[in-house]
Amino acid sequence: MLQKPGSRGLPVPQAEGEMDGGHDSETQALTASQEVAPSPLLQESPEEDLGAVREEGAAEPSITLKGARALAAKTLARRRACLRLDQKVAELVQFLLVKDRKKSPITLSEMVKYIIRYLKDLFPQIIARAAEHLRYVFGFKLKQLDRKHHTYILINKLKPLEEEEEDLGGDGPRLGLLMMILGCIYMKGNSAREAQVWEMLRRLEARPSKYHFLFGCPRRLIMEDFVQLRYLNYRRVSHTNPPACEFSWGPRSDLETSKMKVLGFVAKLHRKEPQHWPVQYCEALADEADRGSVRARARANANAGAGVHPW
Numbered sequence: 001m002l003q004k005p006g007s008r009g010l011p012v013p014q015a016e017g018e019m020d021g022g023h024d025s026e027t028q029a030l031t032a033s034q035e036v037a038p039s040p041l042l043q044e045s046p047e048e049d050l051g052a053v054r055e056e057g058a059a060e061p062s063i064t065l066k067g068a069r070a071l072a073a074k075t076l077a078r079r080r081a082c083l084r085l086d087q088k089v090a091e092l093v094q095f096l097l098v099k100d101r102k103k104s105p106i107t108l109s110e111m112v113k114y115i116i117r118y119l120k121d122l123f124p125q126i127i128a129r130a131a132e133h134l135r136y137v138f139g140f141k142l143k144q145l146d147r148k149h150h151t152y153i154l155i156n157k158l159k160p161l162e163e164e165e166e167d168l169g170g171d172g173p174r175l176g177l178l179m180m181i182l183g184c185i186y187m188k189g190n191s192a193r194e195a196q197v198w199e200m201l202r203r204l205e206a207r208p209s210k211y212h213f214l215f216g217c218p219r220r221l222i223m224e225d226f227v228q229l230r231y232l233n234y235r236r237v238s239h240t241n242p243p244a245c246e247f248s249w250g251p252r253s254d255l256e257t258s259k260m261k262v263l264g265f266v267a268k269l270h271r272k273e274p275q276h277w278p279v280q281y282c283e284a285l286a287d288e289a290d291r292g293s294v295r296a297r298a299r300a301n302a303n304a305g306a307g308v309h310p311w
Contacts, residue, residue, distance in 0.1 A: 064286070076308040084119075085126070091115050092130040094205055096142065100154040101213055108150035136268050137180060137204075138214065139172020154304075178226055181268040182253055186280060191248045193237070226250075258291065259284040 029261050094116045099106045111127070112120050121125065131142040140154040184200045185192045198208060208219040215221050226232045230250040237244045260274070265285050267274045274281050 052215070085122070088115065088119060088122075088126050089129045089133065093128060093133050093138075096134065096152075096154060097138070097140075097214065100139075100140070105145055105151040105153055117207070132271075132291065133269065136265065137173075137176035139176060174221065174225075177201070177204070177215055177218075177221070178203070178231060178253075179257075179262065179265050181247065182224070182249060182262050183269075185247055185249060186259060186262050187266060187277070191246050192233075194245045194247065199246055201227055252257065259287045 019276060092111060095115050095135065097113065099110075099308045112123065116123055116126060127142075129281050134140040134142055143153055143155055145151045145292070178202065181197055184197055188196060201218065206215055206218040211216065212218055222232065223234070227234045227250070230252040232250045233248045233255070234245060235248075237246050259280070263277065263280055267276065270276070
């Protein structure tokens with residue numbers, strides 16, 4: 001797997017123009033929570049976040065009503081700060097992709113002025129996470145071109161994943177989009193409603209019929225390429241009103257990747273270990289064991305056919 005790009009050596013922007021240099025309570029909460037902020041691309045819904053807040057508050061034994069309210073307010077503020085940081089990372093990713101399309105160097109002052117703004121003290125963390133998403137999802141490497149003038153460029157030479165086997169599709173951004181969909185399906189229990197997939201892709205500014213400068217028409221790419229090439233299955237869900245459809249892994253995805261590789265991809269985006277999701281991790285381990293057994297039987301049959309014996 002690729003090593004994660006770090007934030008070491010990235011300059012912290014100084015006050016510039018009319019930008020606000022003060023720090024409010026949201027910025028302080030961001031600083032305290034930046035290490036645990038989830039991926040802005042695969043994050044859960046706000047309702048699930050609030051449910052987690054209630055669970056954390058309920059876990060405290062022998063706590064007063066006033067203390068419980070304070071804890072819930074503090075936890076909610078921290079989660080809102082995490083979501084705010086996620087939003088900045090997603091906005092910076094889109095900004096860098098658009099600037100790269102114009103083939104013009106990207107300056108630190110532009111990033112701060114148009115995206116980072118009053119969170120400039122968190123610039124190293126934000127740009128490091130944006131670089132991770134650019135690398136793993138889109139296949140771009142963010143490289144500092146000029147340290148003196150703080151200019152950056154994107155290099156389109158890396159794949160989102162280093163696969164031991166043939167990769168899926170070969171195209172960096174298209175592969176990243178497919179891996180995002182496969183990850184969403186796997187984390188939803190091996191099938192995901194079409195609306196859930198589009199809600200996730202919306203964070204990549206990929207909307208069904210709106211032209212995307214990296215993916216073209218996303219719906220056409222998914223339905224005519226990924227589905228017809230059997231990377232994805234697409235079917236109507238029975239007994240739904242209004243009618244609904246869902247996606248699942250296609251046979252080609254089962255052949256060219258694995259649940260463990262996709263879980264590793266999701267874990268990198270969330271900056272966690274695959275074991276953070278015990279149900280999916282155990283399922284991926286079982287899948288790896290099954291694949292190992294199939295490979296062992298295939299080798300044994302090949303050796304037997306060739307007259308090769310282990311003794």
